Amino acid sequence: xxxxxxxxxxxxxxxxSPIPNYYGDALVTLAKNDPKIVALTGDLxxxxxxxxxxxxxxxxxxxxxxxxxxxxGVAAGMARCGDVPFVHSFxxxxxxxxxxxxxxxxAYPRLNVKLAGFLPGLTTLLxxxxxxxxxxxxxxxxxNMTIIEPSGPSQxxxxxxxxxxxxxxxxxxxHRATETISAAKIEHKIExxxxxxxxxxxxxxxxxxxxxxxxxxxAAKLLKKIGISVAVANMxxxxxxxxxxxxxxxxxxxxxxxxxxxxxxGGLGSAVSEALAERHANTNVKFKRLGIMDxxxxxxxxxxxxxxxxxxxxxxxxxxxxxxxxK
Amino acid sequence: MENVHRYNSANEISxxxxxxxxxxNLVRMVARNGQGYIQQGLGAADLFTYLYFSEARxxxxxxxxxxxxxxxxxxxxxxxxxxxxxxxxxxxxxxELETYTKDGSKLEINVSERLGALVEATCGSLGQGLSVxxxxxxxxxxxxxxxxxYVVLGDGELQEGQVWEAAMYAASNKLDNICLxxxxxxxxxxxxxQNVMIMDPIDDKFSAFGWEVLSIDGHNFNAxxxxxxxxxxxxxxxxxxxxxxxxxxxxxxxENKMSHNMVLPADVAAQCFSIxxxxxx
Numbered sequence: 001x002x003x004x005x006x007x008x009x010x011x012x013x014x015x016x017s018p019i020p021n022y023y024g025d026a027l028v029t030l031a032k033n034d035p036k037i038v039a040l041t042g043d044l045x046x047x048x049x050x051x052x053x054x055x056x057x058x059x060x061x062x063x064x065x066x067x068x069x070x071x072x073g074v075a076a077g078m079a080r081c082g083d084v085p086f087v088h089s090f091x092x093x094x095x096x097x098x099x100x101x102x103x104x105x106x107a108y109p110r111l112n113v114k115l116a117g118f119l120p121g122l123t124t125l126l127x128x129x130x131x132x133x134x135x136x137x138x139x140x141x142x143x144n145m146t147i148i149e150p151s152g153p154s155q156x157x158x159x160x161x162x163x164x165x166x167x168x169x170x171x172x173x174x175h176r177a178t179e180t181i182s183a184a185k186i187e188h189k190i191e192x193x194x195x196x197x198x199x200x201x202x203x204x205x206x207x208x209x210x211x212x213x214x215x216x217x218x219a220a221k222l223l224k225k226i227g228i229s230v231a232v233a234n235m236x237x238x239x240x241x242x243x244x245x246x247x248x249x250x251x252x253x254x255x256x257x258x259x260x261x262x263x264x265x266g267g268l269g270s271a272v273s274e275a276l277a278e279r280h281a282n283t284n285v286k287f288k289r290l291g292i293m294d295x296x297x298x299x300x301x302x303x304x305x306x307x308x309x310x311x312x313x314x315x316x317x318x319x320x321x322x323x324x325x326x327k
Numbered sequence: 328m329e330n331v332h333r334y335n336s337a338n339e340i341s342x343x344x345x346x347x348x349x350x351x352n353l354v355r356m357v358a359r360n361g362q363g364y365i366q367q368g369l370g371a372a373d374l375f376t377y378l379y380f381s382e383a384r385x386x387x388x389x390x391x392x393x394x395x396x397x398x399x400x401x402x403x404x405x406x407x408x409x410x411x412x413x414x415x416x417x418x419x420x421x422x423e424l425e426t427y428t429k430d431g432s433k434l435e436i437n438v439s440e441r442l443g444a445l446v447e448a449t450c451g452s453l454g455q456g457l458s459v460x461x462x463x464x465x466x467x468x469x470x471x472x473x474x475x476x477y478v479v480l481g482d483g484e485l486q487e488g489q490v491w492e493a494a495m496y497a498a499s500n501k502l503d504n505i506c507l508x509x510x511x512x513x514x515x516x517x518x519x520x521q522n523v524m525i526m527d528p529i530d531d532k533f534s535a536f537g538w539e540v541l542s543i544d545g546h547n548f549n550a551x552x553x554x555x556x557x558x559x560x561x562x563x564x565x566x567x568x569x570x571x572x573x574x575x576x577x578x579x580x581x582e583n584k585m586s587h588n589m590v591l592p593a594d595v596a597a598q599c600f601s602i603x604x605x606x607x608x
Binding site: 038059060062064065067069070072073074075076077078079080081082083100101104105108109 | 440447448449450451452454455457458459460461462463464465466467469470472476488489492493495496499
């Protein structure tokens with residue numbers, strides 16, 4: 001009887017057919033070519049897709065238990081001995097809970113530690129304690145930290161390779177795939193620190209990251225139907241931030257939106273605001289930040305939360321329409 | 328390698344001479360502008376002397392030697408002592424000690440990696456050193472390397488929860504290449520540790536966490552020698568040396584004066600030198 005039970009791991013949906021571990025597979029592939037890579041988890045091995053790594057490289061896998069502060073310190077010690085630790089937990093515990101440890105033991109000494117955080121923003125039923133709405137803000141404020149959020153499973157492997165290519169600390173903001181994607185859709189490249197133009201347009205530009213890239217593309221499609229041409233850019237690297245790209249395209253279109261699955265304070269919206277304000281000569285760019293509007297949320301399904309907290313294509317559609325004064 | 332220690336020949340007389348010289352230098356460093364932790368420094372001077380002169384394997388000609396034993400100073404504020412010890416051991420010029428706490432100096436009140444080699448982690452934020460030392464011990468095991476990981480914690484620092492996270496992990500993973508030394512000087516910012524937080528029995532706490540526990544007099548070089556030797560011969564579990572020390576040790580009128588951040592007036596410093604010597608005799 002017990003063999004019929006579904007053994008949940010917090011993030012896989014019950015009853016769905018298995019969805020590939022795009023992150024976990026990519027990590028194993030990377031580790032096959034680099035014996036220095038080790039994986040650390042805090043009692044969340046399957047939920048952070050480290051089970052394949054654990055089974056493939058048992059000698060290079062370390063479960064630190066439910067103790068994130070210690071896990072960061074141990075990772076730092078291992079990096080100091082030449083290992084390359086990939087540290088896994090939910091984003092909120094890696095960044096908010098262990099912030100001082102990340103600052104002093106990873107960022108300050110610029111150690112080669114990769115922090116892979118899962119459950120970004122409002123993507124979990126587990127509630128406010130597990131929702132990472134300030135991780136960009138925290139990690140952006142740390143000197144020496146690189147921050148990457150892939151736009152989805154198609155960009156996971158590329159972002160992992162990009163992180164590994166840097167000899168220094170990286171925060172990877174990861175979300176597990178909820179559906180299988182075709183092999184043809186897998187992207188093989190990510191140009192670190194560069195804005196990625198996904199669709200061109202002249203009336204406005206949406207700077208998006210993570211989940212909001214798909215929502216932005218959806219909004220652009222809706223806007224196209226009413227004759228509005230909107231560009232969509234994937235800002236996968238939050239730090240170092242592509243200020244030149246943002247200024248160029250915001251100035252060109254005159255209307256800009258930032259869209260992120262994160263608080264509007266301290267993340268992508270702030271990065272775009274800072275770029276526009278500091279560089280800027282042209283004060284005529286109309287700009288609005290979309291994201292979690294300086295509030296805590298609650299546990300619920302992702303579509304419900306995205307709808308309730310203003311993170312859907314239709315919210316982006318409305319924001320662009322408002323800025324363009326379309327009635 | 329001739330310069331690689333352990334100093335097998337380090338006898339008690341030499342250790343006492345080094346310790347006295349270290350104490351003299353740390354008084355000089357702190358007396359100059361009253362900045363720095365004099366009482367803790369004097370208290371742990373014998374411990375540091377033994378650790379750096381007799382126990383740890385390191386190479387004065389190659390401070391970044393990859394197989395050196397790592398010593399983590401989790402009580403990073405005990406920096407006058409740390410810098411004075413490195414200078415005595417030949418890793419710093421005596422002249423550099425003169426810059427301690429001065430603007431622009433690499434010798435800061437909380438030791439940072441700006442100093443360079445032999446600062447194995449930046450630990451001013453208390454409670455973090457043991458975790459990093461555990462990570463080093465874990466990698467040493469994984470890589471089949473034979474250096475050891477030493478870490479000095481203060482007793483007040485045991486109030487940080489992360490210490491116990493790290494202690495649990497080290498025992499759980501049988502890391503016998505780590506040696507924790509707790510400087511039991513009974514002193515924290517607000518005075519006697521027992522008035523702030525009752526931590527006893529510290530030995531039973533570590534035993535319960537799966538550690539080998541050795542309680543010693545932190546001013547007795549023979550006891551220190553025996554304890555470190557036992558730690559090296561303890562397998563499949565980590566060792567903690569609980570070293571009872573006396574703040575202000577070595578300057579009788581400062582001994583047991585429970586001041587965490589004491590200013591040292593010139594006349595008092597002069598009295599210290601009359602006891603510790605001027606260094607030119």
